[in-house]
Amino acid sequence: MSDESVIAQLYRSEELGELLQSIAANGYLDIEPLIVMFDESGDKLIVLEGNRRFAAIRLFREPTLVDQIFANERLRISVPTIPPEIRHTLEKVSVYRVPNRDAARSFIGFKHINGAAKWNSYAKARFAADWYRDAKSNVTLGEISEKIGDKHDTIKRMVTAIYVLEQAEKYHIFSMDDRKVVKFNFSHLYTALSRTQYMNFLGLELAWSRYDPKPDPVPEDKLDHLREVLVWIYGSKEGDKEPVVQSQNPDIKRLGETLTNAEGLHMLRAGRTLTEAHACTHSADEKLSSSLIKARGMLREAVNSLRGYDGQDQSLLNIAEDISETAETIYNRMRKKSKDAMGKD
Missing domain, CATH: 1.20.5 (Single alpha-helices involved in coiled-coils or other helix-helix interfaces)
Structure with missing residues (x-):
């Protein structure tokens, strides 16, 4: 991934714009060091912790970077003017160099899980997934869950959801950047994947959650179904489709129930609302009973x-x-x- 892509992603999802405004008003406060390590060549440093701060510094110091990001990512970043009297705060920053990623994980995990700068569920899941798949770490999901402070089953669900997202990106059927909503509600996905209706729709074995997650969990013949589920949950800018899920409760449950009903599924695919499609999952006597009770109450x-x-x-x-x-x-x-x-x- 290019530097331009990384900065664009930070701007879209990590409140980089707010940090730019803060630095422009107060200067860069060099309170906490960036965590870095040398790359394989030993010539360059890789920032492991503090990428949002480093991206902000680069945007202030490299005027042409904004145009490069727009050319590559079609994203226009507005960089505020920083007063001359505080511009010197961008000249030097403190760093703490570690020998490898493993050496940094304990510090990073403590800061973002137990400290003040707590991660959201997606950042926590990404951290756990990267740690888990790193063969050098030789760590189990149980050990990771202890360090992160979540239940083992929750971490398994989170890591599996990361693998599902990566599979969708890999096969070009969905991209997080294409989602219609600004906020990425990661919990919608890992909650959905724990429900039987979604497992059946995506071709996942019902017992799959008992085992440690593996990459590419969705069978290839169900990738079209995966694309549909992700678009129904998150929408699509390219397809100009709004998500049918407005809130995790009750919409994730209602969408799952609709996936098991042929008529409801057809209505979803035709662009009808989740409420309209979900109504097909109720029998005629259920609809009559519900309608009569509602009518009596309103009367x-x-x-x-x-x-x-x-x-x-x-x-x-x-x-x-x-x-x-x-x-x-x-x-x-x-x-x-x-x-x-x-x-x-």
Whole structure:
């Protein structure tokens, strides 16, 4: 990944814009060192911790970097003007050099998991996944979960969700940068992947969560389904599609139930709302029962508000008449069916 891509990603998801404003107002506060290590050649330093701060410094110090990012990433970053009297704070920064990534992990993990600068779930999952797949670390997910402070099962779900996202990127079926919503709700995905309906839809074995996660968990013949799920959860700018999931509860559950219903799935694919598609998952008697209970509640509210009717608005009287006729029709048809059913007995 190029430097331009890294900075663009930090700007989109890591509040780099706010840091630029803060530095422009106060200068760079060299309180905490960047964590670095030499690359394989020994000629360059790799920033392991503090990339957001380092990106901000580079944007202030390299005027052409903004144009390079726009040319490569089609992202325009607004860099505020930093007053001359505090520009000197960008000249030198403290760094702490470690021999390898393993040596940095304990410090980084403590800072972002137990310290003040706590990670969100995606950053925590990314950290755990990178650590887990690093063969040199020789560490189990159980040990990682202890250091991160989450349950073992939660870390397994998080790491698996990272592998699913990476698989989607690898096969060019979904990109996080293409999501329609600005905030990336990572918990939507790892919660969905723990539900049976999603496992079946994506071709995952129901017992898969018992084992340690592996890359590319979704079978190739289910990648189209994976693309659909990710777009329904996060939307797509390129496809101009809004996510059907607006909140984790209850929408992740409702989407999962819809995936198991052929008619509901067809409606989702046709661009209908989740509410419309999910309605197909209910039987006719469930819909009738729910509708009657809701109607009774709303009519009782109307009765309690009758004092607000002054007799002048004829349209309201017409609506009440229509409701009365509709209620009578429902009652008569249900009564007839009830008598017919009793007669059969």
